[in-house]
Amino acid sequence: MKKTSVVSWVLILLLLSIGLLSAGIAPPKEGGMLPEITLSVPEVPAHQNYLGITKNKKTFRIPEIKAEVVLIEIFSMYCPYCQKDAPVVNELYNKIAQDEKLKNKIKLIGIGAGNSPFEVDFFQKTYDVNFPLFPDSDFSIHKMFGEVRTPYFIGVKINKDGTHSIFYSERGAIEDAPKFLNLILSKAGF
């Protein structure tokens, strides 16, 4: 084989592999697992307590949260639908927090796609959000979640043995908090 054709084949293989990479990661699938992401432990003690994450750590993984179910909202302060849905998500949080049977079982977190710490903090204060929100300034987490459009909700069931599985993965606003909660309870097998 000529030297030039070997070089051509190497370049074609490189091109194909980069092409596959550029095709991107698919959004999380029901029945699947979360990508390997780590989040910074929140600075607010109330949020640390809410998540049951020790203050000694700098970062944690979502399945380490002390809950049976974790609901993740991928949002952005720049997204009109996320802004409009923020009071409804708060209503969902309050419904869970006020229910003695559910408050320790279901926890909510938000990840601000492309949002800086300042922007996440601004969103949190503007809508008086009581659950922890995490910045994702460089979209690195958003990319691992398949660059979903916002808002996007992911429900994760955390098992006692430390394993986990995704039972809900949908794009779009909640719109009706009681209806959404019933759907989550049913899909999580509560």
Add this chain to the structure above:
Amino acid sequence: MRKYSKIFLTLFVLFFISTYAFGLSDAFKKNIYNPGQLKPIDSKLKVKVGEKAPDFTLPSLSGEKISLSQFKGKKNVVISFVPAAWTPVCSDQWPGYNLAKVIFDKNGAVLLGITVDNIPTLYAWTNQMGDLWFPVLSDFWPHGKVAKMFGVLRSDGVAERALFIIDKNGILRYAHVSDINKRPDLKDLATALEKLNKD
């Protein structure tokens, strides 16, 4: 050798497309055109911080004509140039400023949003953002005249992603041209507005 140059160029472009990321609200459905990764900055500023900002008059979505000079002695003015309607980063930027009205209000500032698109395009596009509290101006004709005055008109005829702050005396106090592919952090604008009132 020319053959290999072409292959390397293709690989280079694909690599950058694969690392390109943006957040997009579901509000825009599948109506956003993705131009891919663009040259970060493609113009040279013609205005200087500390000098008088050039006056202009442009038509707004409401039908009213808006001049920079009408705010003199009354309000600080933030000008947000965004490149084009129906593109990824631009479609997210103004909805964020819509939410951040309090930052502008507490610093005695108004916001003027400008693109080089025509009024019907701006009307359809901004309707997806909800009710915007600030005027949206069209720098469509003569094409990009105001963007050119500020030195933010790119060689392909769209504006840069640029922010300017003009104080109540008409003096330019802040000028920032971002990488067109990235949304500027709201913190920088908020800090610049607060500094304006401290000086």
